[in-house]
Amino acid sequence: MRASTFHRSFFAAVLVAVALPVACASEAPEVPLGPGGTPDAELVTGREIYQGRCANCHGADGGGGTGPMLADGAVVEQYPDPADQRAIIADGRNAMPSFGGSLTPAELDAVVRYTREVLR
Numbered sequence: 001m002r003a004s005t006f007h008r009s010f011f012a013a014v015l016v017a018v019a020l021p022v023a024c025a026s027e028a029p030e031v032p033l034g035p036g037g038t039p040d041a042e043l044v045t046g047r048e049i050y051q052g053r054c055a056n057c058h059g060a061d062g063g064g065g066t067g068p069m070l071a072d073g074a075v076v077e078q079y080p081d082p083a084d085q086r087a088i089i090a091d092g093r094n095a096m097p098s099f100g101g102s103l104t105p106a107e108l109d110a111v112v113r114y115t116r117e118v119l120r
């Protein structure tokens with residue numbers, strides 16, 4: 001193999017290795033901008049938590065996976081009182097892990113709001 005051919009295929013392989021994970025990573029929906037032109041900070045925190053801790057089971061868009069669908073108003077319908085939804089996240093239920101020990105009360109509030117207000 002000539003050196004230039006080697007280089008070309010080497011760089012092609014690097015490109016694929018770098019580009020693939022980016023292309024496959026699905027992202028939780030962005031928090032829409034508020035009236036002041038900036039997104040609600042609590043919802044941004046909620047999105048970060050959702051993306052990092054919940055999306056692997058409930059789907060990046062909340063459409064469900066290992067865990068049930070949360071999007072399309074599912075949690076609002078299931079839990080008219082957000083406190084009931086928060087309790088499940090804090091305490092866990094069956095295959096749903098508990099997050100009361102690893103998320104602060106403010107973080108629990110933020111992720112509850114994110115699922116109710118943005119994943120819809």
Ligand code: HEC
Nearest residue numbers: 053054057066067068078085089093094095096097099111
């Ligand atoms: C390991 C997978 C897993 C992770 C991670 C996970 N969940 Fe769940 N979740 C589940 C499963 C499974 C259920 C259904 C529990 C049951 O059988 O009652 C569930 C149920 C729920 C419910 C109740 C839904 C309903 O229709 O009653 C909510 C709300 C919820 N999860 C939110 C979250 C949030 C918020 C996070 C992140 C902080 C999270 N989950 C992380 C697996 C997971």
